[in-house]
Amino acid sequence: MSLVATQSAQNVATLVRNRRTRVIAVLMAIVALFTIFALGSTCRSSAHSVLTFTPINLVNAPWHLGSLTVLTRWTVIVLGLIELALAVEVWVREPRRAVMARFGIVAILFLLAVLFWAARSPGPSPIDFVNLTSILVGASATTMVLVYGSLSGVMCERSGVVNIAIEGQFIAGAFLGSIIASTTDNFYYAAIAGAVIGGVIGLLLAFFSLRYRSDQIIVGIVLVTALSSLSSYLNLQVFTPFPNFNTGNLAPNLPIPLLYKIPVLGPVFFNQSGFFYVMMILVGVVSFALFKTRYGLHVRAVGEHPRAAATVGIDVIRVRYINVVLGGAIAGLGGVAFMATQGQFQVGYTSGYGYIALAALIFGRWRPSGAVVASIIFGLSVYLSYNLVTYNVPISIYFLEMFPYLITIAVVAGLIGRVRPPAADGRPYERD
Amino acid sequence: MTASPIIVAALALVLGLVVGAFIIATTTPTVLDAWRGMFHGWGGFPHALNVTFDNVGAAYRAIFTGSVVDPQGFWRSLTTGKGWPNTLTPISETLTYATPLVIVSIGVGIAFQTGLFNIGANGQAVIGGILGAVIGSMISLPTVLHVPLTLLGGVAGGMICGLVPGLLKAYTGAHEVIVTLMFNYVTYAFLLYAVLSTPYQQPGQENDIGRTLDPTAILAPLFGTKSGLRVSYGIFVAALVVVFAWWLLDRSSLGFDFRVTGANPSAARASGISAKRVIVVVFLISGGLAGLAGIVQVATTTHYIDGGFLIGSAGIGFTAITVALLGRNRPLGIVWASLLFAALDVGGRNMQASTGIPLDLATVIQCAIVLFVATPVMVKEIFRLKSTQTTGLHLSTTGWGT
Numbered sequence A: 001m002s003l004v005a006t007q008s009a010q011n012v013a014t015l016v017r018n019r020r021t022r023v024i025a026v027l028m029a030i031v032a033l034f035t036i037f038a039l040g041s042t043c044r045s046s047a048h049s050v051l052t053f054t055p056i057n058l059v060n061a062p063w064h065l066g067s068l069t070v071l072t073r074w075t076v077i078v079l080g081l082i083e084l085a086l087a088v089e090v091w092v093r094e095p096r097r098a099v100m101a102r103f104g105i106v107a108i109l110f111l112l113a114v115l116f117w118a119a120r121s122p123g124p125s126p127i128d129f130v131n132l133t134s135i136l137v138g139a140s141a142t143t144m145v146l147v148y149g150s151l152s153g154v155m156c157e158r159s160g161v162v163n164i165a166i167e168g169q170f171i172a173g174a175f176l177g178s179i180i181a182s183t184t185d186n187f188y189y190a191a192i193a194g195a196v197i198g199g200v201i202g203l204l205l206a207f208f209s210l211r212y213r214s215d216q217i218i219v220g221i222v223l224v225t226a227l228s229s230l231s232s233y234l235n236l237q238v239f240t241p242f243p244n245f246n247t248g249n250l251a252p253n254l255p256i257p258l259l260y261k262i263p264v265l266g267p268v269f270f271n272q273s274g275f276f277y278v279m280m281i282l283v284g285v286v287s288f289a290l291f292k293t294r295y296g297l298h299v300r301a302v303g304e305h306p307r308a309a310a311t312v313g314i315d316v317i318r319v320r321y322i323n324v325v326l327g328g329a330i331a332g333l334g335g336v337a338f339m340a341t342q343g344q345f346q347v348g349y350t351s352g353y354g355y356i357a358l359a360a361l362i363f364g365r366w367r368p369s370g371a372v373v374a375s376i377i378f379g380l381s382v383y384l385s386y387n388l389v390t391y392n393v394p395i396s397i398y399f400l401e402m403f404p405y406l407i408t409i410a411v412v413a414g415l416i417g418r419v420r421p422p423a424a425d426g427r428p429y430e431r432d
Numbered sequence B: 001m002t003a004s005p006i007i008v009a010a011l012a013l014v015l016g017l018v019v020g021a022f023i024i025a026t027t028t029p030t031v032l033d034a035w036r037g038m039f040h041g042w043g044g045f046p047h048a049l050n051v052t053f054d055n056v057g058a059a060y061r062a063i064f065t066g067s068v069v070d071p072q073g074f075w076r077s078l079t080t081g082k083g084w085p086n087t088l089t090p091i092s093e094t095l096t097y098a099t100p101l102v103i104v105s106i107g108v109g110i111a112f113q114t115g116l117f118n119i120g121a122n123g124q125a126v127i128g129g130i131l132g133a134v135i136g137s138m139i140s141l142p143t144v145l146h147v148p149l150t151l152l153g154g155v156a157g158g159m160i161c162g163l164v165p166g167l168l169k170a171y172t173g174a175h176e177v178i179v180t181l182m183f184n185y186v187t188y189a190f191l192l193y194a195v196l197s198t199p200y201q202q203p204g205q206e207n208d209i210g211r212t213l214d215p216t217a218i219l220a221p222l223f224g225t226k227s228g229l230r231v232s233y234g235i236f237v238a239a240l241v242v243v244f245a246w247w248l249l250d251r252s253s254l255g256f257d258f259r260v261t262g263a264n265p266s267a268a269r270a271s272g273i274s275a276k277r278v279i280v281v282v283f284l285i286s287g288g289l290a291g292l293a294g295i296v297q298v299a300t301t302t303h304y305i306d307g308g309f310l311i312g313s314a315g316i317g318f319t320a321i322t323v324a325l326l327g328r329n330r331p332l333g334i335v336w337a338s339l340l341f342a343a344l345d346v347g348g349r350n351m352q353a354s355t356g357i358p359l360d361l362a363t364v365i366q367c368a369i370v371l372f373v374a375t376p377v378m379v380k381e382i383f384r385l386k387s388t389q390t391t392g393l394h395l396s397t398t399g400w401g402t
Helices: A002-041 A072-093 A099-118 A132-158 A166-184 A187-211 A216-239 A265-270 A274-292 A294-304 A306-311 A316-342 A353-363 A368-391 A397-415 B005-027 B029-040 B044-067 B071-080 B084-113 B121-138 B143-171 B176-196 B234-250 B253-263 B265-270 B275-302 B316-326 B331-355 B360-374 B376-383
Strands: A048-052 A068-071 A129-131 A253-255 A271-273
Touching: A002 A072, A002 A099, A002 A397, A048 A072, A048 A132, A068 A072, A072 A099, A099 A353, A099 A368, A099 A397, A129 A132, A132 A166, A132 A265, A132 A274, A132 A294, A132 A316, A132 A353, A132 A368, A166 A187, A166 A216, A166 A316, A166 A353, A187 A216, A187 A274, A187 A316, A216 B005, A216 B316, A216 B360, A265 A271, A271 A274, A271 A316, A274 A294, A274 A316, A274 A368, A294 A306, A294 A316, A306 A316, A353 A368, A353 A397, A353 B176, A368 A397, A397 B176, B005 B029, B005 B044, B005 B360, B005 B376, B029 B044, B044 B084, B044 B331, B071 B084, B084 B121, B084 B234, B084 B253, B084 B275, B084 B316, B084 B331, B121 B143, B121 B176, B121 B275, B121 B316, B143 B176, B143 B275, B234 B253, B234 B275, B234 B331, B253 B265, B253 B275, B265 B275, B275 B316, B316 B331, B316 B360, B331 B360, B360 B376
Parallel strands: A048 A129
Antiparallel strands: A048 A068, A253 A271
């Protein structure tokens, strides 16, 4: 009897998932058809776009690579056909994994097609080229911040604590990082300070949610509200009278010899600030620690079934404290990294990246590697949407600004039911 | 003392003010200078203590006189019979600020009671404010029709904006926290678009400012425009919402479904309550109330919307989360909590004007209060209260997945 019930429940779940996969495929197909017909037919057949590879910043430039002139209409149509192929594949094969990754790729291809279409010449745009390298370099800054945020989320949620305060840790890290970097002129100190303040906020979150078993989301949201108003308060109290505490903090690029000369890849991966390299190392370290070490096994056990973990002698509360503090430190470091790409602290300029990082974490199935892929997709969509503004496209800048958030909503809505969070995620643990 | 919820709330207020005092003391330059001078002579320490108390005292006195009443002015008005409008302005401002706050917080509280987090109340209020203001400024009608229609426009705007997360939660399971948070950013972008594009932008304006409401669409001040007191008929709208919420939660079968779903989702499912319907209806009501709050805010204060509408420390949708938690999601509790938080905000403005300490301190104090209220066990430990029952806020939230 119960077996039959389980089976029918599974069937229903499969049906629902299939139906949703179909909906996603239809959405992708609509985007593809829009690309092919709306964009492809509205430009002259002789119009062409130029794809360039040399970065605009000529310091430590890679080896020169010529530019590529393409016919706009056919480029757009080919991009649209790739989108259509992905849509058809999802409809026909109904892949069990990575459906939303395909959706993200379609979104990025669509934005690229719009970019090519906008940069056509003769056309209305003042800029008549698409610079692949600057797109990737520009997107890497946002991606880096999102990776820091979602790594922090991985650390906390794998141990069963929802860290929605990532946004607050970004803000705190950026604020303190700016002060320290301005006064000491040393990004090591700034990074350490950011990690410490992020860890302290993680400790606060852990203290309230582990010791007093308060609701983790409420504590997180209240912490973010408190920190964002505290940063605004301190901005007026400290940075307004002493603007010297908040200037000139662009982290210098540290080119890696020889490798930075590689066209396109060089500027993106090997001519970045130290924060970028640290991020790449952290991804490996967190991955290794969570999935290849004894400690990682403990963490995952605590996140899945704390009671069982406790029976084999793991101190559940201690593991959670450690992970939430470490996760907070990573997010705080991410805040410093974000500040170092902007050059200074501004009130409210993290604009919800901490929350998008949470979505990236879900997208990446609570794995560091998945979170990286998700962050790249989100980072590209954020950067491309903002970048389109300079091309004089006939869409309001404010609608372009909405785009990344709408993609996030679509992705989160499409993912649920396909991904499984750690079983004890967000549940307070009660010792007997 | 035993730990009743009211005592815990009062002690949380005290602790919140202590936190605020600590922040003032550690960030105000004059106070820091005084402490630095501590080692220069024997008088240094008492002097530093004096300066600290002076600064903190001045700030909190400014909050009180700016939001409740200035005792000196009150005495003068009482003895001479003059200057009443001036004396009553602080309390009138507090009531004006509390009016939309009550409405939006009740919306958030209803969602909380159902176990749903509506963190997008601010965005819903923005859309409600825009739609209401469009109706209130671009249609001409007699007052009897115009005011209700404007308010209904606000409700409709909020409902539209609440419906999307509700449907997504009900039919795909997308966690409402992420969806509503993202929606806040979408609505900010839409707000800027709306106040900068032709039909709605104030004619002849280049700046991000919308049309002004017609005089027939505003919620008029209770004592007439001449008195200068802004407290308006909006408080009756808020009172209606309180009664509605009480009826909905305590007297209607729908509200019973809500509370059962919030208290025990599996029991709700077993007794045949449709979770999907509850989720969608709750988000409609919650969003609708947030939208109503948005338009009430416009119709009682500025009468127009600009690009900074409900942004930053003016974001009543975010304050509403803390208000609802402090008020334990009950309509009457929310009224008291709103009055307290409105007083802190209005008084904070006075504090900024007279002592230069930024208004954001009020928000920090509010957050500290809520953290303490959300962890009553800690308050009991600090004050060594006898614990009668553990009355923590119980909300049924879990992770992001299912």
